[in-house]
Amino acid sequence: MRRGRIPVLPTVTVVIAAAIMVALGFWQLGRLEEKEALIARYEAALESGEPQPFPADAGGVFDEADLFHPTALECTDVLNREAIAGRAANGAAGFAQIVRCETPRGTAEVKLGWSDRPDFPAYEGGAVRGLITPGGADGARVQADPPLAGLEPLARPDPAELPNNHLAYAGQWFFFAITALVIYALAVRRRWREVDRAARKR
Template identity: 25%
Template sequence: MKRILPPLLFGLIGAAILVGLGTWQLQRLEWKRGILSEIESRIGGAPQPLPDMVSPAEQKYQPVALSGSIGEEALFVLVSAKQLGAGWRVISPFTTEDGRTILLDRGFTPVDRKQAPARAEPVTVQGNLHWPDDRNSSTPDNDVAKNTWFARDIGAMAEALKTEPLLVIARQITPPDPGLTLMPVDTAGIPNDHLQYAITWYSLAVVWLIMTAALIRRRSKED
């Protein structure tokens, strides 16, 4: 009994820790689902006016409905989109009926079509305010001279297009932009891997117990 007690305790304690980690991940899964549900509800909520004071934490994903005109200038952000391949996000200035000019993400154009259709006529836009987190330590610097951007840096883009530092991601443009595919905000890009982590921890707990049982069996035969 003395020979099997240490590995038995070691095995049970280790398995309990692994099961605890798996359970914690399941709790995180429910928490993350709640966050995603809240974001989806906010994205599809009733449109609100453009804010006068910018507060990204409170206004992120805020739905808006705008009427106005799209400027002729455009900035191009290199992206890769599922089912669409490599291409550009087109960012243009948008001037509202009351004279405010903001940034408008008009959608996606293929990489070999680095152009944005000019819009002379008035348009209406439904979309969401956003402060995208495109940049990380491996993101190259924007090549402003060649109009090749690698991240939607709102401050730099607003300065380049002489707009307010507000970005609206279009969900619908009426009349629609010819040749552009809308890329509205959604929760698809927000990771939620807690279920996979939970399965991993529970699987490790099972393996741990199997190895413990094998060790105890071997020691029992040695007695």
């Protein structure tokens, strides 16, 4: 390879790879705009106080557009119970007590409230009012407000706390693209120098 000649196939491969990385970076920027719009919509839902049924249909399926809207349901039967890590409204760490309920519209998960112990309180079902929040096996659950079964209030859900790392991901893809091009350019330059040294020795 004479000095100044750029290897075609490796160069095309690196440029295509860098172009894909740049495209992924711009895709992440697009996802950033979508996520910001989604969070704004959820914040508007939280302020509107417009109730929505939960689950959204009789098959027990929820509609993502209903997140952060208030709702009401009737827990006709408690199917199972669990305690997960949760934070109280006053910021204290502890446990969120959760039940899966049978309802007239299908099954639904309900966060009954907060306690400082994992021991489950006595709860046999009944009327539930609260907020539709992300989480659970179904993708959404109801956080009871007011809390039930003598439990304390859980921290109020905040749409702004939803994961939104797309800007960081975009930066990573752009950085990878620049790094790949720089490393390849340095490799080609080093190869040229080796060819020059070999030519001078002849």
